Amino acid sequence: MLKLSRLTDYAAVVMAQIARHPQASHAAADLAEAVQLPHPTVSKTLKMLVKAGLLESQRGVQGGYRLARPASHITAADIIAAIEGPVAMTECSQAEGECDLVATCGVADNWQRVSLAIRTLLESVTLAHLADTTPIKLPVQLPIQSISLATA
Amino acid sequence: MLKLSRLTDYAAVVMAQIARHPQASHAAADLAEAVQLPHPTVSKTLKMLVKAGLLESQRGVQGGYRLARPASHITAADIIAAIEGPVAMTECSQAEGECDLVATCGVADNWQRVSLAIRTLLESVTLAHLADTTPIKLPVQLPIQSISLATA
DNA sequence: TTTATACAGGACTAAAATGGTACCCATTAG
DNA sequence: CTAATGGGTACCATTTTAGTCCTGTATAAA
Numbered sequence: 333m334l335k336l337s338r339l340t341d342y343a344a345v346v347m348a349q350i351a352r353h354p355q356a357s358h359a360a361a362d363l364a365e366a367v368q369l370p371h372p373t374v375s376k377t378l379k380m381l382v383k384a385g386l387l388e389s390q391r392g393v394q395g396g397y398r399l400a401r402p403a404s405h406i407t408a409a410d411i412i413a414a415i416e417g418p419v420a421m422t423e424c425s426q427a428e429g430e431c432d433l434v435a436t437c438g439v440a441d442n443w444q445r446v447s448l449a450i451r452t453l454l455e456s457v458t459l460a461h462l463a464d465t466t467p468i469k470l471p472v473q474l475p476i477q478s479i480s481l482a483t484a
Numbered sequence: 485m486l487k488l489s490r491l492t493d494y495a496a497v498v499m500a501q502i503a504r505h506p507q508a509s510h511a512a513a514d515l516a517e518a519v520q521l522p523h524p525t526v527s528k529t530l531k532m533l534v535k536a537g538l539l540e541s542q543r544g545v546q547g548g549y550r551l552a553r554p555a556s557h558i559t560a561a562d563i564i565a566a567i568e569g570p571v572a573m574t575e576c577s578q579a580e581g582e583c584d585l586v587a588t589c590g591v592a593d594n595w596q597r598v599s600l601a602i603r604t605l606l607e608s609v610t611l612a613h614l615a616d617t618t619p620i621k622l623p624v625q626l627p628i629q630s631i632s633l634a635t636a
Numbered sequence: 637t638t639t640a641t642a643c644a645g646g647a648c649t650a651a652a653a654t655g656g657t658a659c660c661c662a663t664t665a666g
Numbered sequence: 667c668t669a670a671t672g673g674g675t676a677c678c679a680t681t682t683t684a685g686t687c688c689t690g691t692a693t694a695a696a
Contacts, residue, residue: 333568334486334602338655341574341595348591359671368588372657379673392664393670408598416485422493436520439500439614446560446609450486450602457598462591489683511642524686531644544693545641 340415342369343377347386347411348463351403357396377415384414403463409454419454421447492567494521495529499538499563500615503555509548529567536566555615561606571606573599 336344345367350358360378364371378397381387388400399406409419422443424431434440488496497519502510512530516523530549533539540552551558561571574595576586586592 334488334564334571334573335575336486336573337653338575344591344595345585345589352590361671366588368585370656373655375672376656382672389672390664391662391670391672393668394665395663395671397672412486419486421486421488423487423490433497433520436518437497438504438617439496442609442614442616443496446606449605453601453605454598457594462594464594465590491684513642522685525684527643528685534643541643542693543641543643543691544695545639546694547642547692549643 336412337416339373339377339380340412342367342374343381343411343415344408344462345369346374346377347381347399347406347459350387350397350399351406351459351463354399354403357390357394357398359396363397381411381414384410386410386414399459403460404458406459407455408457408459408462409451411459412454419447419451421450488564489568491525491529491532492564494519494526495533495563495567496560496614497521498526498529499533499551499558499611502539502549502551503558503611503615506551506555509542509546509550511548515549533563533566536562538562538566551611555612556610558611559607560609560611560614561603563611564606571599571603573602 346363349363349366360375361371363378364374367374378387378389382389382397386400386406387397389395389397412419422431422440424434424437424440424444431437431440498515501515501518512527513523515530516526519526530539530541534541534549538552538558539549541547541549564571574592576589576592576596
């Protein structure tokens with residue numbers, strides 16, 4: 333299915349919610365209420381986003397969460413990486429490729445290229461785009477077809 | 485991580501192996517040996533690929549598996565779908581969007597667009613590309629940047 | 637016709653990831 | 667001080683994934 337985990341999904345929704353009111357400080361409870369999700373789960377997600385440097389937190393009374401940088405400088409890839417780790421389609425697309433089947437595999441290099449293409453795509457989508465209620469236009473047909481897939 | 489499942493990975497490797505010798509009929513045991521993976525697991529994967537219509541099987545002595553159509557007409561998306569089901573990043577990107585949070589979500593539409601872009605990308609990569617030992621060239625930078633992300 | 641080969645299908649188990657909860661600690665405004 | 671609010675950790679339940687095994691069926695060759 334190549335699906336995002338549910339927590340990643342939550343993270344995107346919550347980030348979008350914050351992005352729509354960038355000035356305010358958002359308490360975890362308020363966010364959970366706004367997006368209709370269980371409070372502890374939202375809280376967990378928020379902590380992960382802080383640790384990844386996408387949110388800043390303020391403790392104490394009147395505390396809460398704010399974006400660490402403008403929504404236009406936070407990408408979908410950032411959010412996914414914050415929850416699931418770096419975007420990589422196969423074991424061996426990660427930094428420390430620990431696959432002992434490289435010899436018989438034969439597709440590793442090409443999967444990595446595909447993986448890179450997807451990562452680049454996700455890096456081109458910002459939180460500002462996601463949070464926008466008027467849907468973003470992604471005229472995917474043209475650019476994708478224009479990718480040269482011919483072998484060297 | 486947005487990672488493929490291990491079985492999907494196996495499927496790609498096995499398909500590539502078959503694609504490199506399209507005329508021959510490949511027994512599950514031979515394939516397992518060639519790619520250095522446990523026989524029962526490879527066998528399971530092959531069955532799924534048959535059910536998805538990507539391979540054809542022949543029973544009996546001298547039987548085995550063959551591609552159901554040319555490698556250039558089998559896409560990465562096909563292989564992923566055969567093992568994991570249709571490519572969809574979020575619950576609600578599937579046909580029967582069964583998410584009761586649509587009202588408070590606010591990012592559903594945009595995720596679906598991203599999902600579509602990834603699917604299109606995966607459909608543009610064929611088994612012939614994956615099986616090619618000279619790596620495919622995916623000059624991703626240019627076309628991705630050319631995608632208009634401006635809101636309507 | 638018999639036999640060895642090889643796929644088909646399903647049941648089953650073990651292991652891992654995921655999602656969710658609870659508890660207690662640290663910080664800070666008033 | 668104290669109430670509000672995030673931080674961290676540990677824990678449990680569920681689901682998913684991976685892998686194995688067994689039995690049945692088709693087929694080519696002897």
